[in-house]
Ligand SMILES: Nc1ncnc2c1ncn2[C@@H]1O[C@H](COP(=O)(O)OP(=O)(O)O)[C@@H](O)[C@H]1O
C-alpha cells in the first residue's frame with residue numbers, strides 16, 4: 001500500500017491470537033503493556049500538573065468570568081448535565097424530556113451527522129471517480145483546485161440565502177468540510193493503488209471498470225478512505241462550532257451564548273463536551289477501523 | 298547420454314502447431330530520450346505439457362516477453378499465439394505467477410485463491426471445493442484464513458501458484474517466482490512445482506536468471522541475450538527426473554548454458 005494512512009503500531013495488536021504461525025504484528029502487543037506502567041504514570045502526572053497550574057492561575061486571577069477554575073468548570077458541567085429541559089424532535093413535533101447538555105448535544109448532532117454523512121459520501125464518490133478516470137481528473141482538477149482553499153465557513157453566504165441559518169444551513173457548512181477531506185483522501189487512495197494489483201486482477205479475468213473498482217480499487221483504497229472519514233469526524237466538530245456562531249442551535253451556540261452572559265465556566269464546560277464527544281467518536285471509529293482493516297501490514 | 302542437443306535461436310525453433318508460439322516478437326520502448334530494443338525478433342514455441350525455462354542476464358527482455366505473452370504489453374512486431382489464436386490481452390487461459398507475488402492484501406489466502414473463480418462465475422459450493430483442492434495442492438490448507446502479511450515469502454508464492462492454477466489455465470507462466478525466497482525453500486518449491494506440473498499436465502513457461510534452476514526444472518531452456526533482447530539458443534535438457542545437481546551431466550548442461558550467456 002503506497003498511501004501512508006497514519007496508523008500507529010498499535011494496529012498490529014488485533015492480529016488473531018489463535019493463529020499459530022509467525023506474525024510480525026504480534027510484537028506491538030508488548031508495547032501496549034509497557035505503556036500501561038510508565039506511560040500511564042507520566043500521563044497522570046502531566047494531567048495533575050496541568051490541572052494544578054490551571055487552578056492556581058484561576059485563583060490568582062480571582063474572577064470566574066476571566067478564567068474559571070477546573071473545579072468551577074466541573075461544577076458547571078454537572079449542572080448542565082443534570083438541569084432538566086425538553087428537546088423538541090424535529091418534524092415529529094413532540095417534546096421529550098432531556099437535560100440542557102443532552103439537548104444541546106442533540107441539537108448539534110442534528111446538523112453534524114447529516115452534514116458529515118452526506119459530505120463524506122459525496123466526497124468519497126467524487127474522489128474515487130476522479131482518481132479512477134484520468135479524463136474526469138483533467139476536466140475537474142482546475143475547479144477542485146480553485147474551490148478547495150475556500151474555508152467551509154465562507155459558504156455560509158449560500159447557507160443564509162438558500163436555506164437559512166438553522167440545522168439545514170449548518171449541515172450544509174459541515175457537509176462542505178466533510179466533502180473536501182474525504183475527497184482528497186479517496187482521490188489519493190485510488191491514485192495510490194498499484195498498477196501491479198490491477199494487472200493481476202486483469203490476468204484473473206477482471207475485464208470491466210466496475211468490477212475493477214469494486215474488487216480491487218475500493219478495497220485497496222479503503223485505508224486511505226477510512227483516514228479521510230476519521231479526520232472529518234474530528235474536523236467537522238470544529239466546523240459545527242463555527243457554524244453555530246452564526247446562530248444555529250447546539251453546543252457551539254452555548255459556548256458563545258454563555259460567554260456573552262459572562263458565564264465563562266459554562267462556556268468551558270461546553271468546550272469540554274466537544275472534546276469528550278470527539279474522543280469517544282474517534283476512539284469508536286478507530287476500533288472499527290482496526291477490526292475492519294486487520295489485513296494491513 | 299546423447300550429446301547436448303542445441304538448436305539456433307532463429308525461426309527453426311518454431312513449430313506452428315505448438316501450444317505457445319512466439320512468432321517474430323519485437324518490443325521497442327521509446328521515450329524522448331532513448332529507444333530500448335527490449336526484444337528483437339524472438340522466435341520459439343512451447344509444446345502442450347512441456348516445461349520450458351527462459352534464462353538470460355538481467356535486462357535481456359525476459360520480463361518484457363513474459364508480460365507480452367500475458368497480454369499486458371503489446372508487441373511492436375510479430376505476435377504470440379496460443380493454440381493458434383493471437384494474444385490480444387490478458388486472459389484466464391494463462392495463469393500468471395509474479396515475482397512480487399501480487400497477492401491482494403485485504404483478502405485471506407482462501408479468498409485470494411477464489412478471486413479468479415469468482416470472476417468466472419463459479420458458484421458455491423463448487424468454488425470452495427476448488428479452492429480447497431488448490432490449497433491442498435500447494436500444502437497451505439491450514440493457512441486458508443491467514444492474510445498475506447502473515448505469510449513468509451515461500452508461502453506467499455504458493456498462494457500465487459494456487460491462485461493462478463485455480464482457474465484451470467492451459468498454461469502456467471511464472472516470472473522469477475522464487476527469486477526472493479531463500480535457497481532451501483527454493484529447492485522445496487522446485488520439487489513442489491515439478492509435482493504439480495506432473496499432476497496437472499499444464500504447459501509451463503518459467504522465467505529465471507538462475508541457470509541451475511532452469512536446468513533442474515525444464516525440458517528445454519531458451520537462452521536469451523541482451524542488447525537487443527533475443528534468443529541465443531534453445532537447449533534441450535535430456536536428463537531423467539528427478540534430477541540431481543551433483544550428476545556430471547547436470548553440471549555439463551549448467552556449464553553449457555552459462556557459456557552461452559557468457560557467464
Ligand atoms: N516500461 C518500460 N519502459 C522502458 N524500458 C523498459 C520498460 N520495461 C523494460 N524496459 C527495458 O527493456 C529491457 C528489458 O527489460 P526486462 O524485460 O525487464 O528484462 P529482464 O526481465 O530480462 O531483466 C531493459 O533494458 C529495460 O530497461
Ligand SMILES: [Mg+2]
Pocket residue numbers: 359360361
Ligand atoms: Mg525481469
